[in-house]
Amino acid sequence: MATVAVTSALALSLAACGSDDSDAADSGPTVTVTDSRGQEEVPLNPDSVVVFDMGVLDTLDTLGVDAVTGVAKGGATPSYLDKYAGDDYVGVGDLFEPDLEAIPRTEPDLIIVGGRSSEMHDTLEDAFDGVPVLDMSVDESSYFESARANARELAKIFEKSDEVDEIIAGQEKRVEAVREQADGAGRGLVLLTSGGEVTAYSVGSRFGFLHEDLGVEAATGELGDQETRHGEAISFEFVKKTDPDLLYVVDRDAAIGEEGKSAEEILDNALVRGTKAWKQEKVTYVDAEAWYIVVGGLTSMDTLIDEVEQSLS
Structure with a gap:
């Protein structure tokens, strides 16, 4: 800084x-x-x-x-x-x-x-x-738990504890339902596109909540730097070899207002089209603001839950 x-x-x-x-x-x-x-x-x-x-x-x-x-x-x-x-x-x-x-x-x-x-x-x-x-x-190693704890602390300051408890209780019920849906639904992988490059994320990453909180089985083991929780730059061959059943795609450029190729354009190639996720129409282009910009907000967490729930239906 x-x-x-x-x-x-x-x-x-x-x-x-x-x-x-x-x-x-x-x-x-x-x-x-x-x-x-x-x-x-x-x-x-x-x-x-x-x-x-x-x-x-x-x-x-x-x-x-x-x-x-x-x-x-x-x-x-x-x-x-x-x-x-x-x-x-x-x-x-x-x-x-x-x-x-x-x-x-x-x-x-x-x-x-x-x-x-x-x-x-x-x-x-x-x-x-x-x-x-x-x-x-937010402690991204326990994303939902940490974000909810923060929300409760903020609510105390403004005497909004009843309101936040109601919101969190609703989220917890929905998370449990999503975890049940995720059981046996297949292996998932998060990809982030930026400047034409692709980074993959798995358990222990900034997007690890997909697996650790929402119960989607990881398509691969830990990737990238576990201390910074950043992912790992990968090739399209890696995506094809990993062959996930579910793909969740974060378009970073769209989130921060950068021009360039969209995530859809970047991933539309023979190798990615050869994955189970593509063939089964299980590629979800997520709300990049909620996944990348707004970490741990009550509304952004609703969006995360909604999108994963819809991807499993």
């Missing part, structure tokens, strides 16, 4: 902002929540929240929270969250670098990072002394 230089004038404005917010937090009720770094005391029902994570933004939006005042812009905003790209919300940087001059305009009571933006946690904490900074990164 690029180093952010703060001028003396800006530092003074940040210090003033932090002091004001600290006083405000001390004067009102608080709640203790757990994020990926431990426990943090935050204001109950904060008036102004800055969000640097699309999964968190999804969950807050799903719960009807209207306290968001600043969001990460400059990248691909999911279509169903496009209202946050408008002028009603302050652009506070992107997912990798905060705009330290813009954030004070929101007079934040709470700042939330996660996933791609988690590396800016300490920068924000140092810059905005007195304003709590939560890191709601």
Whole structure:
């Protein structure tokens, strides 16, 4: 992440902002929540929240929270969250670098990072002394469990626990039904296309929830770097040799607004057409926003469940 230089004038404005917010937090009720770094005391029902994570933004939006005042812009905003790209919300940087001059305009009571933006946690904490900074990164090794835990913690802040419990209970029932459908339905493989290249994902990857949470048998063992949970660049010969019964395709370029060949064009070749998945019309071009951009949001998880359920029917 690029180093952010703060001028003396800006530092003074940040210090003033932090002091004001600290006083405000001390004067009102608080709640203790757990994020990926431990426990943090935050204001109950904060008036102004800055969000640097699309999964968190999804969950807050799903719960009807209207306290968001600043969001990460400059990248691909999911279509169903496009209202946050408008002028009603302050652009506070992107997912990798905060705009330290813009954030004070929101007079934040709470700042939330996660996933791609988690590396800016300490920068924000140092810059905005007195304003709590939560890191709601999803543990992709236990995707659904971690995302639900995060949703419950966020709900506590805004007194939305009843609402989130109802949503999660519904998801758990649907996940169980999908796991039953997946039993014996065949072997699945996730492919991500980007810039004309293809990467495969299996168990232990960022898309491992397909197997670990939703019960689809993996067509192959672990692939790629298990520490970063990235997949492995593969050839079309690999796809043909693996011969999955089910293919789930993530078009990264479409998700981030890049031009180039679509996933459908890239995979339409003799080797891929020779797989069981293609022959049985079991190639699912998934919602790339939900699978790639919005990690662990309540609505995005609904989409994951829906698409896998439909692929098995």
